[in-house]
Amino acid sequence: MPDKDARIRDHLRRAGIDDASAQAAIEIDVALQKWRRRVMKRELGQRALADLGLSIDLAQLDVLLAVRAPEGEFDDAGPCGEDAETMVSTVAARLRIDPSRASRIASELIRMGLIRRAVSQQDARRTVLELTPAGGEIVSAVRAYKFLVLGSFLKDWSAEEIALFLPLLDRFSAWSDRAGQHSPEVAERISDLRAALASLPMDGAD
Template identity: 40%
Template sequence: MIRIRRRQSRRSLARPVVEGLTEPVDLNTLAVVDVVDEGAGEGGRDVTVGFVADRLAIDPSRASRIVADAVKSGFVRRVASQEDGRRSCLELTATGERAVAAAHRTRQEFYATVIEDWDTQEQREFARLLTKFVRSLDGAEEG
């Protein structure tokens, strides 16, 4: 687990995504784009600066700065909440959606290479156990 965390800290998977995009993007912006994409998939939940802060485990003032950079660079836009017009929400722009697609593609290619010599049963079992682990982890953090 420590080795996995160290690799994530170095953002070794984010660098190829950044290098492969036609639009320049820094790693913090890519992190915001990932969170906005993740939040949009959670059905009806407003994606706010607070949501970004929570998901990236950073303080709200830092989240506000990196979200502002993501907006300024054109990857994310602010929109009014459908539930509360006074609240500002975040959504991906077309540029942000291209960055998400590139990130997903890069990660899928990387992990496919890592487990390419595993048989189908091993891959399924790993996916099942990893999903179970992440759900347990989420439950432990909420509790």
């Protein structure tokens, strides 16, 4: 069977990346692509809403979670501690969505009685968002559902496997941060790829 990735392996080899690392990169990408497609479909979130009998959609659930801001979940989008206040702009930043979309979904949840507007304790001119008791119960139930599923999966792992996996996962999660930080060898190979693509006939040209 022909190796469909032979050219890719050659590019990696010429950039000084050994065959074992190249193979690992290819196999990891296969796993990540499968995971990405499942995550994009939000399978776990959809099942949680269905199994818990909730009549909200995933976008509304995301906003509820952004208002609740579980510890560590949105740590790159501003303070999320117990004393932190959440505005529509905060929700938009945490979810990386347009503020107008965040405002529209928040208004829907206010009408549903899951979020309420309140006056900021830090600046009386500012309006903040808070979960109502019902909204808080929904967030707690969905998070409990997620961790029941994940905990059930992990209970079959040994303590050694978990101790090995967690730091490696944390280390691996930063790999895409290096996308713009290329070694000279990798930069040269990327330049070659760009040049080859630039010479391709486009728009039906001969």
